[in-house]
Amino acid sequence: MKGCTTAGVFLCELFFYSIWKGGYMIRVNGQEKPLDAELLLSNFLEQEGYLRARIAVELNGEIIPGSQYGKMRLKDGDVLEVVSFVGGG
Amino acid sequence: MRLTREEIQEALRERHTNQMQDRLEQGKVAVAGLGGLGSNVAFSLARIGVGHLHLIDFDRVDISNLNRQQYLMRHIGMYKTEALKEELLEINPYLEIRTDCVRVTEDNLEELFREDEIVCEAFDVPECKAMLVNGILERCPGKTIVSASGMAGYGNSNAIQTRKITKHFYLCGDEVSDSRAGLGLMAPRVMICAGHEANLITQLIIEKE
Numbered sequence: 001m002k003g004c005t006t007a008g009v010f011l012c013e014l015f016f017y018s019i020w021k022g023g024y025m026i027r028v029n030g031q032e033k034p035l036d037a038e039l040l041l042s043n044f045l046e047q048e049g050y051l052r053a054r055i056a057v058e059l060n061g062e063i064i065p066g067s068q069y070g071k072m073r074l075k076d077g078d079v080l081e082v083v084s085f086v087g088g089g
Numbered sequence: 090m091r092l093t094r095e096e097i098q099e100a101l102r103e104r105h106t107n108q109m110q111d112r113l114e115q116g117k118v119a120v121a122g123l124g125g126l127g128s129n130v131a132f133s134l135a136r137i138g139v140g141h142l143h144l145i146d147f148d149r150v151d152i153s154n155l156n157r158q159q160y161l162m163r164h165i166g167m168y169k170t171e172a173l174k175e176e177l178l179e180i181n182p183y184l185e186i187r188t189d190c191v192r193v194t195e196d197n198l199e200e201l202f203r204e205d206e207i208v209c210e211a212f213d214v215p216e217c218k219a220m221l222v223n224g225i226l227e228r229c230p231g232k233t234i235v236s237a238s239g240m241a242g243y244g245n246s247n248a249i250q251t252r253k254i255t256k257h258f259y260l261c262g263d264e265v266s267d268s269r270a271g272l273g274l275m276a277p278r279v280m281i282c283a284g285h286e287a288n289l290i291t292q293l294i295i296e297k298e
C-alpha cells in the first residue's frame with residue numbers, strides 16, 4: 001500500500017512538473033523535437049536557420065502563407081514540414 | 090516527312106491504349122522554366138501526346154545550356170520558348186503549345202497559370218522555386234504543383250525521389266544537392282529529376298479523379 005502511494009505521488013509530481021516546465025513536443029520533417037518555450041513559427045524558423053525566401057511551410061497538412069509565419073504559435077503535437085529549396089534546374 | 094494527325098494518334102493509341110490517350114490529350118500542363126528540368130519535362134510530355142502545353146521562360150538559349158538542356162547549336166541566341174516549341178512541334182505538330190516569354194512574379198502568377206491544371210516548377214534559383222510553389226498553393230486553389238529541388242552533380246541516382254508533401258504539392262529531387270562551383274548541373278542527373286517530374290505529371294493526368 002505504501003509503495004502504491006509513493007508511486008502515485010511520484011507520478012503526480014511528474015505531471016505537475018511537466019506542466020510547470022511548459023515543455024512540449026512538435027514533429028518537424030518527421031522527427032520529434034522538444035520545445036521549451038511557446039514559440040512563433042517565424043521565431044522557430046529563424047532559430048533553425050531557415051532562409052525565409054527559400055522555404056515552403058506546411059503545418060498540420062496546410063500550407064502556411066509567408067505573411068502568417070509571424071502570427072502562428074506552435075502548439076504541442078504540431079506536425080511541421082519545412083521544404084527548403086536548393087538551387088539547380 | 091510530315092505525319093498526319095491520324096497517323097500520330099493511331100501510333101500513340103496503339104502504345105498507350107485509347108483510355109489513357111484520351112486522358113493525356115486532355116492534359117493541361119504549364120512548364121515554368123525551360124532549362125535542364127523544364128526542357129526535358131516538356132520533351133517527355135510532348136512525346137506521349139499531352140495535349141496542352143504551356144511553356145514559360147524569359148531567357149535565351151546559351152552555349153552553357155547545351156550540357157543538359159534539349160537545345161541544339163542552331164538555337165543559340167533564340168528565346169527558349171520559341172526554340173523549344175519548334176522542337177516539340179517536330180515531334181508532334183498537332184499539340185496545342187502556348188508560350189509566354191516572361192518572368193514569373195507574384196503579381197502575374199494567378200493570371201499566367203489560369204488555364205493550367207498542373208504546374209511544373211522547373212526554375213533554377215531557390216527563391217524563385219519557393220515563390221512559385223507558395224504562390225500556386227496560396228492563390229491558385231485546385232491546381233497541383235510539381236516541384237524539384239536537389240539534382241546537381243553525378244552518381245547517386247537513387248537519392249532522387251518523388252515525395253508527396255500535400256494533396257496539391259509534390260517534390261522531386263534529393264533535396265540537398267545544391268548547384269555550386271565544383272558541383273555543377275549535368276544532363277544525366279538533371280534528366281533523372283526531370284524524369285521524376287514528368288512521370289508524376291503523367292500519373293496525375295491519367296489517374297485524375
